[in-house]
Amino acid sequence: MTSRTSIHLTINGHDHELEVEPRVTLLDALRDHLGLTGTKKGCDQGQCGACTVHVDGQRVLACLTLAAQAQGRSITTIEGLAEQDGTLHAVQAAFLEQDAFQCGYCTPGQIMSAVACIREGHAGSDDEIREYMAGNLCRCGAYPHIVAAVRQAAMEAAS
Amino acid sequence: MTVHELRTRPADSKRGDASDGGALAGQVGGRLSRVDGPAKITGAAKYAVEQQLDGLSHAVLVESTIAAGRVRSIDTAAAQAAPGVLKVLTPDNALRLNTATDWLGTPPPDVPYCPLARDITFSGQHVAAVVAESFEQAVAAAALVKVSYDEAPVIADLSDAKAGDGIPVDAMTKEWGDAEAAFAAAPVRICAAYNTPREYQAPMEPHGLIAQWQGDQLTVWEPSQWLDGMARTYAEWFGVPFENVRLVSPYIGGGFGSKAFAYGYGAVAAMAAKMLGRPVKLAVTRPQTFTAYGGRAATRQTVALGANAEGQIQSIVHRGVNETSVDGMWVEPLGSVTSIMYATPNFSSRQNVVRVNSVVPGALRAPGENPSAFGIECAIDELAYEVGIDPLEIRLRNYAEQDPEAKKPWSTRQLREAFAAGAEAFGWSKRSPEPRSMRDGNQLIGWGVAAGTYPVRRAYGEAVVRILADGSVEVESSSIDMGQGTYTILAQTAAETLGVPADNVVVKLGDSRYARAGVTGGSRLAGVMTGAVHKAATAALDQLVGLAISDPRSPFHALQPNTLVVTEGRISSPRGDGPDVPIAELLGSVGRDRIEAKGDTMPANSTPEERYKNYTTIAMALPHTEGDYSRHSWCAHFIEVRVDEDFGTVRVSRVVSALDSGRLYNPKLAESQWKGGIIMGIGQALLEEGIVDRRHGRIVNNNLADYLIATNADIPDIEVISVGIPDPHSSALGGKGVGELGIVGVAPAIANAVFHATGMRVRDLPITLEKLI
């Protein structure tokens, strides 16, 4: 049995129709079916945060979300974060300025997580940022610079 | 699909601050932001397996569930019949491949190579693979492959009684004086055993590849620390010319030593692609990353130090053992720091390797130096307490003024400066010497110090530099950027050499069709490639200036100058008189659409065979003690830990590290890499351990929830201080190594701090809570 289902996803403000098996995760739908590879697969089991996207404005893991489950919700990925004219989101700009990444593979997830972290009000201190960004692993060890970037963007958002 | 091309943004071309000597951001030594940054922060950077190809099929590996024995049979019927399945590969239908040359350049035996095993030597070995139309179908069908085995007894790990003492590695033996006698006669003696477990690279991007054949041409998109080396392996496996294999790896999501070689799963994917006549993607799963290639071998060392009452070392006797696999050889050089860190008149180091049922171990950040430093840097701390001398002071008393092993002067060794700068910034002088003498509520506070070092590995390199009609510059190399900043520092090098703004330079990396490059590992790439780009850019500049002077159509022709200067992309007379024109205008006036120069640092009379060998093996690497000097990077880590006295949990609360990597090509990026090494070292010290089920010879924590790497919450702010000076003996532009250095010495600094906090000496990594309660 290979059942396919037709689903409708709203991603970065654009509508997409796709035929997928129900078992296809949102992560694989984005990467393999829609070519939106900015969302990364680091573990595929909810243990690293590389696949962080926003669903209805909340940061979630795309690897443990079925694509079918996301139908009817609004999805934002790293590709949809900057403005249409290419102007970077404040968090993206801060990541570049603070050198908050090296290999870049965890970076889209870190940035999506950081945007939500600030919006949730969990960027009030360095320790709070560390705790609320702990779900995004970075093997290059950019953590202190990620904290600096989140702090900087949070201050810009507050001012 | 093309390799991503990058331009620096004008906004980043700002002046550096005083800490980098005031170098312009766009010049060598400036704090230019990562030029590949915009692509990475917007999701535009396409990593290897993210290429979207028509007709792509998906392969999933089936792994052995026993660690020793033989495959009796493989029942593929259910998998074959599953929806979407295109092929089930087993040893029975696999293509016959050739064995390939190893990385040392050893000619291979004339025996066939099969990446799917019948004889099982470790749990997790590839035994079959399923290729299907979709990833989900391949995963589901792979679970239907039924493998039956005849099991054999397992040698689980170093402590297995069946493992024995192992095989002596004579090449690791280092001896001078009479170490055993001097130790026996020393007034102060300490001797202890230090163990490190299996550790894993765990890059955030799992391994994998897409393989596509077009006729006898193979293209492989695969994250790679060594395109030319891996291309050679694929070419030899499949019996096609080297030129027929193209490796593409524009971005690498972390390697740490694990992405330098083509592994068995690569052969499986390329084989499947050939058999199916379709491109095949094989993404190694996170659990498979623990067995598809090797992490750092588990190690054991004993370090015996004989000293006088003043703490001066009179003898070091060192014995080491590391795990290797049943059918492969990995030597983790455990005496590498032991033999050079401190002056001693008597020294002996010997090492064995022990065969166990595991995948052959591999390189992980500072292989050798890392565990070696854990032994000697803990041991000297123990000696410090034994003789009642400050741990920093005892290191200075035993300072090696020259390489004790090679008996040559250091090219540069700013270790004394590192100790001084680090101690000052950390406030070491305020340390209370007694263990358990510093606390904050339930937390015992400890301060520890340790040194680290890594040799300067040198090799030859080449690059192409092109000045285009619009005055912009292209740099091409098949070297790679896995986060160290290659794109950025090569743009800076070309910009400075040519006199153009860095944002006018496009660096193209990660395609084996570009100018060749050797392995990216051992912190050698920056030194090799800045030298090659500098040479190629200098040649391009010479051509440009030559053209301006000699071409009758050039505005400079009538002036008959001897030379010209290029600054900010404009060419003019050095005296400031005469024309001052943009490069583009000059090229236009002389009717040229480009100037191209290839530069390499190979000896001029090198043969094509030598060049091939240089880029596809490490056989031509230059020893760090070649010639008159011994070349190394150095560092000193000062670390504060807080240990909960009831729970035994250790948290690192403060780190100050002073490092000597020679001249920094880009301090902003070098600091990031140092910190990354330190952070990996914190994880190594406190968290990381591959845990073996000894009955099954299998790693049971093969995932990122159970193999713990540090999270953001585990890491304090970290201060790094550069104490390096340009080292002309180490590289063309004066840099030494950066990437490997930072981790070396972190684990012993933490272990020493834990002792200072608790009075308990933990000699087995990681330092987990049950060892302290």
Add this chain to the structure above:
Amino acid sequence: MRDFSYLRADTADAARQAGALPGAMLLAGGTTLIDLAKCGVAEPETVVDISHLKGLDGISVDGAGATIGALAKMSHVADHADIKSRFPAVSEALWQAASAQLRNMATIGGNLMQRTRCPYFRDPANFPACNKRSPGSGCSAIGGVTRGHAVLGTSEACIATYPGDLTVALVAFDATVHLGERQLAVDDFFLLPGATPEREHAIEPGEMITAISIPASAAARRSTYLKVRDRQSYEFAAASAAVGIEFEADGRTIRDLRVALGGVATKPWRARAVEEALKGKLLEPDAVRRASLLAVEGAVDHGANHYKIELAPRVVARAILKIGETA
């Protein structure tokens, strides 16, 4: 992951009916089900998506206590102002669990259905023997790598640790699980492994968790959750304690005490012996430490997890002293 059909439930009744069919499993946040499906542990034929059901995600707090809808997200409950002020241990247990992303996905009902992290349970391909997964097949963990395994509530059939945090607080404060009309004390909702480790919850086919309720109490208001682990964050507990305390009018004599343990037992573990030993006593560090040893009465280790027997009482004592000493 094996193929399955996907069914989105529009009403709770439809969800219950669909969920009762053979091979059907309810999907809420997905953080357990999709994970276990990828491991090959869960093999649903039909996934019934209840995450879009309306009206099951409410959080209401009044003088009698808190009622939390089964589809409320962990993060929302953790950040809820009244939960933070009246049930701090509940909020703390939640925000210290998993990661921010997982807490945005995982629901309270799903959290109650969270399953063990025993590595042998999670790897059927390599370890076919697992009584929890395949009744009667044996236990691969016993004799294997046991550092994370339980020391309390184990049986010869299973030593898998219950991994969650929230329910440790719930069991301490006598919360109730609502299965539609049927209600069950949370302590009774979780079953000991005994000879039937495959049966973890007292939930019947066709039932669905609709809400949990937590009665208000002075002890819940003055409570904390202390979680000890190797890593500072994003890790399951090595040992944890939910503790709440109420003093007599003198402010020193313990009137009510609640103690429950996490990370050391096969279910969220209420430590009534510690509570009884200290009720009516003054809060005095040595007495607290002595009484906390009762938390691990009857504990049995399997080698590498022995440290949990040492650690758990220390965590309990620290939590009691911390919450008792703060005004």
